[in-house]
Amino acid sequence: MWRAFATILARDLRLAMRQRGELAQPLVFFAAVATLFPLALGPERELLQRIAPGIAWVAALLAVLLPMERIFRPDFDDGTLEQMLLSPHPAELLALAKVIAHWLVTCVPVIVLAPLIALVLQLPVAALPTLLASLALGTPVLALVGAIGVALTVGLRSGGPLLALLLLPLYIPVLIFAAGAVDRAAADMTAAGPLYVLAAMLVLALTLAPPAIAASLRISLS
Amino acid sequence: MAFVWFHKLGSPRHFYALSRRLTPWLGAITAVLLLGGLYWGLVVAPPDYQQGESYRIIFVHVPSAWMSMFTWMFMAVSGLMVLVWRMKVAASLMRAAAPLGASVTFLALVTGSLWGKPMWGTFWVWDARLTSELVLLFLYLGFIALQSAIEERDAAGRAGAVLALVGVVNIPIIHYSVEWWNTLHQGPTVTKFDAPSISLDMLLPLLVMAVGFMTWFATAVLKRARCDILEAESSSHWVRELATPGKR
Numbered sequence: 001m002w003r004a005f006a007t008i009l010a011r012d013l014r015l016a017m018r019q020r021g022e023l024a025q026p027l028v029f030f031a032a033v034a035t036l037f038p039l040a041l042g043p044e045r046e047l048l049q050r051i052a053p054g055i056a057w058v059a060a061l062l063a064v065l066l067p068m069e070r071i072f073r074p075d076f077d078d079g080t081l082e083q084m085l086l087s088p089h090p091a092e093l094l095a096l097a098k099v100i101a102h103w104l105v106t107c108v109p110v111i112v113l114a115p116l117i118a119l120v121l122q123l124p125v126a127a128l129p130t131l132l133a134s135l136a137l138g139t140p141v142l143a144l145v146g147a148i149g150v151a152l153t154v155g156l157r158s159g160g161p162l163l164a165l166l167l168l169p170l171y172i173p174v175l176i177f178a179a180g181a182v183d184r185a186a187a188d189m190t191a192a193g194p195l196y197v198l199a200a201m202l203v204l205a206l207t208l209a210p211p212a213i214a215a216s217l218r219i220s221l222s
Numbered sequence: 223m224a225f226v227w228f229h230k231l232g233s234p235r236h237f238y239a240l241s242r243r244l245t246p247w248l249g250a251i252t253a254v255l256l257l258g259g260l261y262w263g264l265v266v267a268p269p270d271y272q273q274g275e276s277y278r279i280i281f282v283h284v285p286s287a288w289m290s291m292f293t294w295m296f297m298a299v300s301g302l303m304v305l306v307w308r309m310k311v312a313a314s315l316m317r318a319a320a321p322l323g324a325s326v327t328f329l330a331l332v333t334g335s336l337w338g339k340p341m342w343g344t345f346w347v348w349d350a351r352l353t354s355e356l357v358l359l360f361l362y363l364g365f366i367a368l369q370s371a372i373e374e375r376d377a378a379g380r381a382g383a384v385l386a387l388v389g390v391v392n393i394p395i396i397h398y399s400v401e402w403w404n405t406l407h408q409g410p411t412v413t414k415f416d417a418p419s420i421s422l423d424m425l426l427p428l429l430v431m432a433v434g435f436m437t438w439f440a441t442a443v444l445k446r447a448r449c450d451i452l453e454a455e456s457s458s459h460w461v462r463e464l465a466t467p468g469k470r
Contacts, residue, residue, distance in 0.1 A: 152384060152385060162368065169361050170396075172399065173395045215305070216384050
């Protein structure tokens with residue numbers, strides 16, 4: 001059972017490594033979105049400092065949302081997904097493997113780039129560890145919840161805008177607590193509370209999302 | 223034995239007949255309750271000592287806000303029935319409820335902001351309850367969009383059921399996170415109107431309106447589900463018989 005898990009994980013990572021051009025897209029998007037805010041709001045240091053936690057997180061959230069569809073779409077298109085569901089291994093576990101692979105490939109680069117973006121946005125250096133922690137806890141939740149939405153819409157033609165419409169309301173709690181944590185850290189307050197809440201959300205998502213993803217995949221492929 | 227009525231309810235044909243018998247009565251009760259409640263609330267009930275006459279919007283606002291949450295619960299319970307028992311009728315009820323939920327949520331938002339203008343001096347305040355109601359509206363719109371995007375009826379029903387259940391887990395989280403966010407960012411600047419003990423003169427018409435909204439929902443959802451069932455079963459024998467003039 002765990003061998004199937006490891007096989008899918010390794011396969012997805014290998015596939016992603018062979019299409020490196022695609023990996024860079026969310027990163028460029030992340031940087032571009034973050035650039036829009038100073039251009040729209042003005043480059044004053046104080047203003048940017050105050051809104052940097054929010055901007056960094058909104059940009060990261062959009063950068064995570066953008067490639068979300070690729071979590072199941074290519075496998076759906078070539079029929080691999082159907083074979084996976086037909087295999088004797090539990091679909092929940094295989095779905096979890098795919099989500100983890102997707103997170104490693106699309107979210108970890110965003111987390112790595114985030115400090116740079118945050119510094120450009122004048123976020124205090126002292127808040128960087130909290131930003132990294134909030135991203136490390138928050139982006140897996142985004143990926144897990146996002147996978148439910150993708151699983152529901154993967155068979156549809158009008159996937160993209162519909163997916164965003166379904167997912168953005170569900171992403172609001174993560175955004176609130178993550179941006180809140182960074183906000184507190186930037187104001188020299190302790191950010192432990194919201195980070196704990198994010199951790200709780202991650203545990204909840206890890207438990208409840210895989211069955212929901214598996215059920216949605218079965219519906220989409222039936 | 224005891225579940226015979228349940229199985230009967232699960233059959234589209236029986237449900238159709240039952241709904242057809244119930245809706246006129248429910249509709250009549252709704253009309254009486256809503257008209258009576260509105261008259262009671264808008265004319266008879268005393269004005270508030272703090273807010274004067276403008277508080278009267280709660281007679282529409284509060285029931286619609288209650289209904290906005292109740293409707294999602296209704297959809298989630300129907301969704302569970304769809305997933306567990308593959309009940310077609312439950313799928314029709316769930317589909318029928320979504321636009322109703324969206325419209326009461328919209329109504330709650332509009333009446334809330336109309337009330338906000340004289341009370342807060344602005345149409346929109348990022349108040350916790352208003353904001354989570356707005357998010358709820360997005361969830362309803364997402365559900366409706368998903369339903370219209372999936373062409374195959376059975377798959378649409380089950381996908382909607384999953385989404386309704388995901389929403390049920392998320393709505394409390396969204397609600398509390400928005401509340402937390404609100405206290406963090408805004409502080410107590412918003413004069414929240416807390417009325418722990420509402421006067422009986424105001425509570426009774428409010429309850430009448432709330433029950434009226436419930437019966438309205440029951441009437442509308444039964445009628446809408448009936449249309450959905452007719453569409454779903456359009457090739458079945460009893461629907462053809464129904465559509466043939468002169469017979470029945």
